[in-house]
Amino acid sequence: MKAAYFNLELVASMDVTGREAEISNILDALTLGMQPAMLESAEQAACQLDFACPPLESNKEASGYLWNIWEVMGNIAGSPSATIEIQKRLVVVLKCLQKCAKGDLRTWSGGGECVWSDLPLFTEVVYTFFNDPMQHGGELTPEYERIWRNANTFAGLCLAAGFGGPHNQIVYAIRVALEEPITDSEMHKTECRILIACDWITHGGKALLKWAQANIGYIVDENDPEGQYIDQGSLYHGPPTMCLGRWGYWQDRFMEIGKEGSGLGEDMRRAAREAAEQMRVIEREVGHTLSKSEV
Structure with missing residues (x-):
């Protein structure tokens, strides 16, 4: 063995x-x-x-x-x-x-x-x-x-188990997939990033939502002593940290890129829709119905 x-x-x-x-x-x-x-x-x-x-x-x-x-x-x-x-x-x-x-x-x-x-x-x-x-x-x-996706999946499992970090690297991985426009150039790379974002939601989504809940009312700036400041992508205009507003944006973005006309293939669109649904399942499990007015 x-x-x-x-x-x-x-x-x-x-x-x-x-x-x-x-x-x-x-x-x-x-x-x-x-x-x-x-x-x-x-x-x-x-x-x-x-x-x-x-x-x-x-x-x-x-x-x-x-x-x-x-x-x-x-x-x-x-x-x-x-x-x-x-x-x-x-x-x-x-x-x-x-x-x-x-x-x-x-x-x-x-x-x-x-x-x-x-x-x-x-x-x-x-x-x-x-x-x-x-x-x-x-x-x-x-x-x-394959290495990149496997490593992210393992890190997601570790996050779900309560160890590993810094978790802001996880937000960066999802940000590059969901908070920037989809372009026709290098579509394969874009699709790989989106699949990795889907993997993070599958394996570490519950921990991410709990982190967002813990940050309700948290005021963050670039010199945040806890390292909670996480830059936004060009499409996301909410607080620059892990918060419910960002979680909600990701959910909406998954639904958006899961539609026909997004430029992605059917398998990729299905994966995005499934990630959005998984986020709704996680919300029910955690016991919080997302209000987009909360950050």
């Missing part, structure tokens, strides 16, 4: 020079923990990963070990052939890890975090996988499209 995970595209291409044994042990633990429908195995995997962690007083070694775990997880989750089932099993292992109490670690970012409840360095490693490959003129190959 370990070979199956090691042969996933991004795992197989990892540079493991100087850390072969540690990466192999991490894969052993994750292979145990990712057996379908076996919570006990995930708990055992978490115990193995916890036991192998260097003493937290050895800051460099402990930080490096955590980095290796998250890098392997990110490569498993983001590989083109990774399935949603694999990603969900990784989330279960993460939840089990959070229950292991080890102590505080001063990470490379300079802060003190609890191992394992805070999942130190998890965000710094995993969120690099779902960066927009086209931000700096990169080419969107079919393989990278």
Whole structure:
């Protein structure tokens, strides 16, 4: 089974020079923990990963070990052939890890975090996988499209489970898809961004709506100390943060691009309409009927 995970595209291409044994042990633990429908195995995997962690007083070694775990997880989750089932099993292992109490670690970012409840360095490693490959003129190959979507799906599952961040990166991912006009040039890239926005609603929409609810009445400016300021796209003119007004705009925008005449194909339009419907379902589950006058 370990070979199956090691042969996933991004795992197989990892540079493991100087850390072969540690990466192999991490894969052993994750292979145990990712057996379908076996919570006990995930708990055992978490115990193995916890036991192998260097003493937290050895800051460099402990930080490096955590980095290796998250890098392997990110490569498993983001590989083109990774399935949603694999990603969900990784989330279960993460939840089990959070229950292991080890102590505080001063990470490379300079802060003190609890191992394992805070999942130190998890965000710094995993969120690099779902960066927009086209931000700096990169080419969107079919393989990278699959990696990009898988990484965003995994991050959405993490958001739904209550860990991962900073969540403003999620809003940026949806903003570029929904808050800018659709143009005929590079339509494939536009459609990929829209599908990723749909994925975020599917897997992390409930957390996004709760965040918007928590921000009712919150006044934000460019120097917001909590990092809640999130620029608007050219089509959205509401508050520059995650709020109910933005949520409502996204819902309307999904419906708009789901109509004939939007320039998108039928499959894409259907995905957009389904995302809008999913937002309505989430509103009912959370127990809030959106009022567009609320921000």
